[in-house]
Amino acid sequence: MIVILVKSGLQLLLLLLVAPLISGIIKTLKARLQTRRGPDVLQPYRDILKLLRKGMVIPETASWIFSAAPYVVFVTAALVGLMIPMTATDAPLSLFGGVIAAVYVLALGRFFLALGGLDTGSPFGGLGSSREMTISAIAEPAMMLAIFTVALSANSTNLSEMARFAESQSWRFLAPSQMLAFAGLFIVLIAETGRIPVDNPATHLELTMIHEAMILEYSGPNLALIEWGASIKQLILMTLLVNTFFPFGLSSNWTVSGLGLGLFFYLLKLLLLACCIVLVETTNAKLRLFRVPELLAVAFILGALALISTFLF
Amino acid sequence: MNALPVRETFALGLGAYALGAFACLGSWRKPALARYLCCGLALAAAALEGCAAVLGLLQGTPVRWSISSGVPLFAYSFAYDALAGFFNLILAVLAAAVTIYSFGYLKEFEGKRNIGLFGFLYHILLLSLTIVFAAANAFLFLIAWEVMALTAYGLVSFYYEDPETRRAGLLYIIMSHIDSGFLFLGFLLLIQASGSVEFASFGAAAKQLSSSHQAAAFVLFFLGFSIKAGVIPFHIWLPAAHPVAPSNISALLSGIVIKTGIYGMARIFFDALGVLPAWAGMLVLILGVASAVLGVLYALMEHDLKRLLAYHSIENIGIILMGLGSALIFRVMGHPQLAAVALIAAMFHTLNHAIFKCLLFLGAGSVLHSTGTRNMEKLGGLIRPMPATAFCFLIGAVAISGLPPLNGFVSEWLTYQSLLAGFGATGGLTRILFPIAGSMLALTGALAAACFVKAFAITFLALPRGAESHHVHEAPRSMLIGMGWLTTACVFLGLGATWFLPIFDAMTEQLLGLRVGVNLITGKGLVLSAGTSHGGTVSTAVIGIGLLILMAPTALLASIGARRFGRRQGPTWDCGLPGLSSENEYTATAFSKPLRMIFSALYQPRREIQAVFDVSPYYPKEIHFESEIEPTFEKRLYAPLQDLILRLSIKLRAVQAGSIHAYLAYIFITLILLLLFGVRS
Numbered sequence: 002m003i004v005i006l007v008k009s010g011l012q013l014l015l016l017l018l019v020a021p022l023i024s025g026i027i028k029t030l031k032a033r034l035q036t037r038r039g040p041d042v043l044q045p046y047r048d049i050l051k052l053l054r055k056g057m058v059i060p061e062t063a064s065w066i067f068s069a070a071p072y073v074v075f076v077t078a079a080l081v082g083l084m085i086p087m088t089a090t091d092a093p094l095s096l097f098g099g100v101i102a103a104v105y106v107l108a109l110g111r112f113f114l115a116l117g118g119l120d121t122g123s124p125f126g127g128l129g130s131s132r133e134m135t136i137s138a139i140a141e142p143a144m145m146l147a148i149f150t151v152a153l154s155a156n157s158t159n160l161s162e163m164a165r166f167a168e169s170q171s172w173r174f175l176a177p178s179q180m181l182a183f184a185g186l187f188i189v190l191i192a193e194t195g196r197i198p199v200d201n202p203a204t205h206l207e208l209t210m211i212h213e214a215m216i217l218e219y220s221g222p223n224l225a226l227i228e229w230g231a232s233i234k235q236l237i238l239m240t241l242l243v244n245t246f247f248p249f250g251l252s253s254n255w256t257v258s259g260l261g262l263g264l265f266f267y268l269l270k271l272l273l274l275a276c277c278i279v280l281v282e283t284t285n286a287k288l289r290l291f292r293v294p295e296l297l298a299v300a301f302i303l304g305a306l307a308l309i310s311t312f313l314f
Numbered sequence: 315m316n317a318l319p320v321r322e323t324f325a326l327g328l329g330a331y332a333l334g335a336f337a338c339l340g341s342w343r344k345p346a347l348a349r350y351l352c353c354g355l356a357l358a359a360a361a362l363e364g365c366a367a368v369l370g371l372l373q374g375t376p377v378r379w380s381i382s383s384g385v386p387l388f389a390y391s392f393a394y395d396a397l398a399g400f401f402n403l404i405l406a407v408l409a410a411a412v413t414i415y416s417f418g419y420l421k422e423f424e425g426k427r428n429i430g431l432f433g434f435l436y437h438i439l440l441l442s443l444t445i446v447f448a449a450a451n452a453f454l455f456l457i458a459w460e461v462m463a464l465t466a467y468g469l470v471s472f473y474y475e476d477p478e479t480r481r482a483g484l485l486y487i488i489m490s491h492i493d494s495g496f497l498f499l500g501f502l503l504l505i506q507a508s509g510s511v512e513f514a515s516f517g518a519a520a521k522q523l524s525s526s527h528q529a530a531a532f533v534l535f536f537l538g539f540s541i542k543a544g545v546i547p548f549h550i551w552l553p554a555a556h557p558v559a560p561s562n563i564s565a566l567l568s569g570i571v572i573k574t575g576i577y578g579m580a581r582i583f584f585d586a587l588g589v590l591p592a593w594a595g596m597l598v599l600i601l602g603v604a605s606a607v608l609g610v611l612y613a614l615m616e617h618d619l620k621r622l623l624a625y626h627s628i629e630n631i632g633i634i635l636m637g638l639g640s641a642l643i644f645r646v647m648g649h650p651q652l653a654a655v656a657l658i659a660a661m662f663h664t665l666n667h668a669i670f671k672c673l674l675f676l677g678a679g680s681v682l683h684s685t686g687t688r689n690m691e692k693l694g695g696l697i698r699p700m701p702a703t704a705f706c707f708l709i710g711a712v713a714i715s716g717l718p719p720l721n722g723f724v725s726e727w728l729t730y731q732s733l734l735a736g737f738g739a740t741g742g743l744t745r746i747l748f749p750i751a752g753s754m755l756a757l758t759g760a761l762a763a764a765c766f767v768k769a770f771a772i773t774f775l776a777l778p779r780g781a782e783s784h785h786v787h788e789a790p791r792s793m794l795i796g797m798g799w800l801t802t803a804c805v806f807l808g809l810g811a812t813w814f815l816p817i818f819d820a821m822t823e824q825l826l827g828l829r830v831g832v833n834l835i836t837g838k839g840l841v842l843s844a845g846t847s848h849g850g851t852v853s854t855a856v857i858g859i860g861l862l863i864l865m866a867p868t869a870l871l872a873s874i875g876a877r878r879f880g881r882r883q884g885p886t887w888d889c890g891l892p893g894l895s896s897e898n899e900y901t902a903t904a905f906s907k908p909l910r911m912i913f914s915a916l917y918q919p920r921r922e923i924q925a926v927f928d929v930s931p932y933y934p935k936e937i938h939f940e941s942e943i944e945p946t947f948e949k950r951l952y953a954p955l956q957d958l959i960l961r962l963s964i965k966l967r968a969v970q971a972g973s974i975h976a977y978l979a980y981i982f983i984t985l986i987l988l989l990l991f992g993v994r995s
Contacts, residue, residue, distance in 0.1 A: 053871065056879025060886035062777055062894065064697045066708075072872070076864045080857065096841060098857055099850035101730050102718060104756075106857060108763055109717040115767045119900060122776035123888040127900020130771070134764035135908040141760035142753040149749045153737050158730075158850030218887055221879075222872040294912045301753070308749055 057221030070117030129215030146304030342430020415796025543575025561679025602635025
């Protein structure tokens with residue numbers, strides 16, 4: 002009990018600290034690749050701190066749902082972060098929720114955020130909520146199929162078990178099923194974190210926006226919670242990718258040296274994945290909204306192929 | 315264990331229902347008295363039946379008794395086993411909630427509608443449902459089944475002045491009779507094989523059935539029970555009939571009446587037909603997937619709040635069938651452990667769906683009661699005048715979307731685990747079906763969440779959209795108590811899922827011969843596992859508590875700024891455009907527009923826009939917009955079928971010549987034929 006609490010506390014701290022850093026790294030790298038100078042990597046921390054110290058305006062038309070949504074978004078993301086192995090194979094809460102629970106707890110946050118978007122009565126909020134729920138609904142089967150492929154070979158939906166199994170078979174990520182599942186999940190990652198070509202995180206007033214439209218009416222600490230929560234969710238999905246497919250360097254115990262080494266490898270892997278995301282964002286144009294389902298259909302088919310190839314190879 | 319008074323309590327409950335029925339009928343001239351009698355006696359009866367169910371489940375061994383009726387083949391035989399106890403427990407919980415709710419709801423009937431007649435039908439419906447779940451004789455079962463269908467018909471057509479209601483009632487009664495017809499044929503096959511009408515004799519006789527006989531019986535029963543349960547493509551009556559009934563009746567119809575189909579499948583497929591071949595399970599699984607996905611897709615297109623909920627019943631029946639189908643497949647493949655887990659998933663979802671669907675229909679009933687409309691496009695902002703109703707509806711919406719830590723998540727999680735186990739437990743290429751079904755379950759869950767964001771937000775949030783929303787009021791206290799009872803059940807069944815699992819042990823022991831409940835609970839009774847050595851684990855209790863614990867530091871974090879500058883109310887920013895009104899709010903139709911476009915191959919949407927303008931087409935004076943989707947099943951499947959039947963009937967008319975000589979000749983020929991073939995032995 003105490004051990005779980007201490008481990009949870011440590012991982013929570015790591016989660017909260019690393020999440021904005023990754024957002025910052027992606028922003029900076031993207032700017033450099035587009036030959037802009039861009040903000041430095043610490044900018045998201047400054048944004049969050051600034052927003053936390055501001056007052057906020059609550060729309061007159063909104064109910065308590067609007068104010069509750071940021072808390073739910075932040076708390077659900079943080080809880081899922083404790084179920085997933087970050088630097089050590091044993092995640093603090095991995096016994097209490099596997100990958101299915103993780104996906105569904107994140108969905109709880111999204112459910113409330115979409116309600117918050119509609120609560121203000123602003124048509125932008127409704128537009129964002131509608132698109133967010135649509136795209137996540139289409140992404141869900143592709144995501145689950147790819148995850149099932151990994152879970153079926155590991156014989157468990159428990160994230161620590163999945164990582165442990167991947168660790169025991171060192172070159173397994175080269176198997177066709179794993180590579181196909183990884184590709185499918187990568188597309189889902191792009192869609193779920195609202196990145197180009199699905200959504201553009203840099204726009205704030207465009208008819209094409211999804212996530213930003215939904216949170217348009219939020220300000221101050223509420224907005225900070227949502228932004229922080231979104232970056233935690235991004236970190237979780239990235240961690241899911243790097244640690245279930247490439248579990249190198251995951252520490253098998255919770256000792257200081259093991260964790261230190263684990264942290265080093267973890268950040269290295271995240272950096273590589275961030276580079277991939279930046280490459281995709283820079284080399285692609287944003288898709289029209291109704292072309293997005295086709296992209297996600299590709300992810301679904303990749304997942305199905307991954308599944309079939311598990312017993313061909 | 316000593317014999318518990320199951321039989322006596324059960325009989326007392328039935329007596330209370332019967333007494334209630336006739337007391338209501340007798341007091342139809344005094345509406346207030348009829349209302350008190352109806353609700354008081356129904357509550358007492360539900361409490362007695364609830365006790366009987368709990369006693370029956372505690373007893374552990376089936377309680378059987380039979381009272382001969384003097385009529386050959388027909389006896390009042392009952393078997394109060396785990397399955398009967400479980401379904402009667404669900405019935406009692408729902409009946410209690412709906413009855414308390416009705417006390418407030420029926421008040422507006424006073425002076426307008428016949429509460430005595432309503433009470434009579436209500437009590438007989440509950441009475442027949444109780445007997446359906448406990449009957450152990452095919453004839454008693456079918457009679458109760460018919461009475462249930464007829465009283466439900468009476469209640470569905472309660473607002474008979476409305477032509478839509480009459481049409482829906484007619485469709486319902488026709489489909490009900492088709493399903494009874496299939497069940498009759500199915501039972502005749504079993505009776506012929508076993509030589510007895512008692513359920514207990516079917517199981518032994520089924521072992522001697524030839525495989526073609528077994529297949530025929532399976533198909534007949536499956537058709538019969540699927541029509542009752544509203545499985546796609548036999549669902550067309552459900553979204554027509556459930557919304558037009560009074561809301562408390564809609565809650566019962568979607569909560570428990572359609573579950574009689576699930577009960578029948580569990581009873582007949584696992585008990586009476588022997589071990590069914592794998593294709594039967596596959597058929598159940600595939601129709602389950604189709605019902606789940608199509609049910610939720612059609613629900614998304616609805617802006618009638620109650621019809622939206624009716625389509626969700628189809629979706630959830632689909633999820634239940636996924637579990638049942640997997641259980642059938644695992645049983646024939648020789649994995650009784652997995653079959654038991656899949657059966658538990660199906661039955662747990664049956665319980666959960668009964669509770670949250672009943673809750674949501676009651677919530678929709680309160681909205682209708684207060685605003686007078688079911689059309690979501692005219693609602694909005696109800697969270698302010700009706701905060702308690704809104705809260706109950708929100709809990710129901712989170713639960714039905716399968717989101718943790720509420721009860722819908724637990725049963726969906728178990729269904730996922732069963733489907734994943736299916737991949738390893740079966741051979742060949744067919745095992746691909748299981749993970750695909752799992753991903754379709756994921757699609758269903760995500761679409762259901764989208765649909766309930768729409769249903770809750772458009773109805774309860776933002777600004778009121780129509781005149782109806784201006785003089786609304788919170789529901790009366792009795793209606794809130796009815797809903798609150800179910801809301802509490804949603805939370806407890808979710809957080810305390812592991813405590814409730816042992817209930818299912820007796821049922822799996824009865825149907826599959828083993829108990830797995832203990833294997834499913836680990837980690838000091840808090841963690842639910844998939845039952846096998848591997849698989850996954852989850853704990854809704856820890857998730858719920860974890861979310862609460864994390865909430866405290868988050869609130870502290872967010873209060874830094876609020877302490878210095880406070881929270882200000884201001885007009886909605888809306889990109890700086892002043893004057894936000896209900897007219898530029900997002901509507902239910904707009905919310906589901908992206909999905910309507912993505913799945914246009916299924917919906918075949920049609921829209922018509924007519925603009926009237928004076929000078930320039932850029933400044934229209936008024937715009938007429940019409941949009942509809944094609945009811946595929948009605949148009950492609952049922953309309954041709956109806957044409958065929960009408961054409962055949964016209965042909966058959968020639969036989970009905972109107973001449974008494976011809977009719978005498980028919981009777982004579984029939985007699986000869988009967989003598990030739992019927993009295994052979």
